[in-house]
Amino acid sequence: MSSLFPNYGRWPIRIVRGEGNYLYDESGKKYLDLIAGIAVTSLGNVPPKVKEKVQEQLNTLWHCSNLFEIPVQEKLAEKLVSLTCGDRAFFCNSGAEANEAAIKLARKYTQKILNEPRYEVITFTQSFHGRTLATLTATGQAKVKEGFDPLPEGFVTVPYNDSRALQDAISDKTCAIMLEMIQGEGGVNPADPEFVEQIKTLCAKHNLLLIVDEVQTGIGRTGKWFAYQHYDIEPDIITMAKGLGSGFPIGAIVGKEKLVEAFGPGSHGTTFGGNPLASSAALATLETLEEDGYVAQVHGLGVYFKEKLEALAAANPTIVKVRGKGLMIGMEMTGEVAGIIEQMRAESILMLQAGPNVLRILPPFTIKKEEIDRAVDVLENVLNRMKEPVANE
Numbered sequence: 001m002s003s004l005f006p007n008y009g010r011w012p013i014r015i016v017r018g019e020g021n022y023l024y025d026e027s028g029k030k031y032l033d034l035i036a037g038i039a040v041t042s043l044g045n046v047p048p049k050v051k052e053k054v055q056e057q058l059n060t061l062w063h064c065s066n067l068f069e070i071p072v073q074e075k076l077a078e079k080l081v082s083l084t085c086g087d088r089a090f091f092c093n094s095g096a097e098a099n100e101a102a103i104k105l106a107r108k109y110t111q112k113i114l115n116e117p118r119y120e121v122i123t124f125t126q127s128f129h130g131r132t133l134a135t136l137t138a139t140g141q142a143k144v145k146e147g148f149d150p151l152p153e154g155f156v157t158v159p160y161n162d163s164r165a166l167q168d169a170i171s172d173k174t175c176a177i178m179l180e181m182i183q184g185e186g187g188v189n190p191a192d193p194e195f196v197e198q199i200k201t202l203c204a205k206h207n208l209l210l211i212v213d214e215v216q217t218g219i220g221r222t223g224k225w226f227a228y229q230h231y232d233i234e235p236d237i238i239t240m241a242k243g244l245g246s247g248f249p250i251g252a253i254v255g256k257e258k259l260v261e262a263f264g265p266g267s268h269g270t271t272f273g274g275n276p277l278a279s280s281a282a283l284a285t286l287e288t289l290e291e292d293g294y295v296a297q298v299h300g301l302g303v304y305f306k307e308k309l310e311a312l313a314a315a316n317p318t319i320v321k322v323r324g325k326g327l328m329i330g331m332e333m334t335g336e337v338a339g340i341i342e343q344m345r346a347e348s349i350l351m352l353q354a355g356p357n358v359l360r361i362l363p364p365f366t367i368k369k370e371e372i373d374r375a376v377d378v379l380e381n382v383l384n385r386m387k388e389p390v391a392n393e
């Protein structure tokens, strides 16, 4: 019997080691990792350059609290500001906390700086924003909210990619719109360019803040540093976490200069946020991604992977659609994908799902074309095997 709460539906694999694009279980069995810890270990498992920087930091200083100025945290903030349209950063420890901070910042800015009694945040169906009470309320999926009533006020969910419904949902209480540019947990659904254009227009017209949740899409995953950069928009607040620290827990928001007074001393905080260890892991991750040109490679690798899957789709009527950008790929099937994932796992290849019918593929950026070839070959075999009529026992 386990001493853990059974809140995760865990696979019966005991992972004990990771190296590059592979994970190893207790028995030494090796798995090709097309999950990357859910879009976290983008440089592969235990990336040497990040390891070296974190080891240096381990020898110097782990934690001192935000009572002090922390040079490595400031350097990390500078880097993130240089990679986005934002001007200021705040660090926390997870994606949910980053979204929580964004919601608080949007409300405080509207109520204290603009002096307007607006507080509502509009989010979208099939979105995922986290598991804290505020962020699960913001999440557009009923299963995440069940049993946790009463939920905090001030959130409205509108159909994704529906400009008309969005327009109708804006009221004199609305203060912000929050969205994922490609919904991750909800099925790898990209935002339509016309929808994003409409959001931009509505934000300008009603003086709303635009919050983009880049917790899964950020840090190069889609072939640009941030997925909003595929569109002609400048969010007021960008939230991030998963890929930021190569597996070291860290989250962040980056926001526009106009928000600075709303997050004055004492307004918000967290003990561990941006501590020297976490900041050094994130800074080394960003520097390695930049110096070794990974973000540019993500685009090409994504195109290569998607083309192979589309070829597979042409011969397989059970594949409905291949979606996504860069190395955030979804393959919608006519039926449930859990069985496919299980069979892939039996062949030592790890894949994820995004809802019942969508296979989700989030490889490390270090994935090689030969590894993509092999994964697609194995997937083809698995799909063919599933096509065969099952013999009666």
Ligand SMILES: *Cc1c(COP(=O)(O)O)cnc(C)c1O
Residues within 6 Å of the ligand: 093, 094, 095, 096, 097, 099, 128, 129, 130, 131, 180, 184, 185, 213, 214, 215, 216, 217, 241, 242
């Ligand atoms: C994973 C995820 C979150 C929550 O992040 P945690 O670190 O698990 O709290 C929020 N938003 C999106 C888009 C995510 O994919």
